[in-house]
Amino acid sequence: MKKKHRKCSNTAKRAVAQLSCEEITAIASEAARxxxxxxxxTSLSPSPETLALIAANVAKGxxxxxxxxxxxxxELYDEARAKLERAMKYQDAAAHEADAWADFPQPxxxxxxxxxxxxxxxxxxxxxxxxKRFREFLRHRWKRFxxxxxxxxxxxxxxxxxxxxxxxxxxxxxxxxxxxxxTEQQIAETLLQENLEKKVLEDLEEHQRGVPDQYQxxxxxxxxRAWWASQRSAQAKAAAKKSKKAx
Numbered sequence: 001m002k003k004k005h006r007k008c009s010n011t012a013k014r015a016v017a018q019l020s021c022e023e024i025t026a027i028a029s030e031a032a033r034x035x036x037x038x039x040x041x042t043s044l045s046p047s048p049e050t051l052a053l054i055a056a057n058v059a060k061g062x063x064x065x066x067x068x069x070x071x072x073x074x075e076l077y078d079e080a081r082a083k084l085e086r087a088m089k090y091q092d093a094a095a096h097e098a099d100a101w102a103d104f105p106q107p108x109x110x111x112x113x114x115x116x117x118x119x120x121x122x123x124x125x126x127x128x129x130x131x132k133r134f135r136e137f138l139r140h141r142w143k144r145f146x147x148x149x150x151x152x153x154x155x156x157x158x159x160x161x162x163x164x165x166x167x168x169x170x171x172x173x174x175x176x177x178x179x180x181x182x183t184e185q186q187i188a189e190t191l192l193q194e195n196l197e198k199k200v201l202e203d204l205e206e207h208q209r210g211v212p213d214q215y216q217x218x219x220x221x222x223x224x225r226a227w228w229a230s231q232r233s234a235q236a237k238a239a240a241k242k243s244k245k246a247x
Contacts, residue, residue: 110212112211112217114208114211161192162191166184
């Protein structure tokens, strides 16, 4: 058994001796990268061996002192770790998004007709009902956008915008017969609503041209379903409150 072990050991030594310095360096570097990846997942500190491998590659052919090389190696290690963490988070997010997409009905092909989106995602009683509901969704999305993503802040934004629209109104525009007997506050509210409906119509027309790819399909489907779920929840709460009062 001893002779066999010595023979295997000698064979391994000869194999290592046949490797070039570049190949050994590449193996060492790969080992370091593998350990960094492992450290990222386990949140451990780098081992002395890992830092030594990095430092050896950094200092090779240079004039860095061992202390400087080690310090630089630690800095490189932190940068590599941070980059791997970002890459892993991106991969996890992409995988999570792909799983979420699996729940959405898909059209037969892309670009997809807007009618397919209404039928598969909105799925109201009739095509007209689906279009009406989708317009409500677009209206909500524009309000949320105007309020910086927080729909609860929309009334404040709307009040500020109404005053701005009223201030920008020219005297000749105010003399338009359609404003006869209408208060300034009512004019401001009407102008704001007209601007909102114009944006909604522009969005609807863009969607009616079709959905270009799966990403846009799923992105809109995800946003729509989140909105519709909140609508259903609000309707259920209102119905429960009404029923409670009736009793």
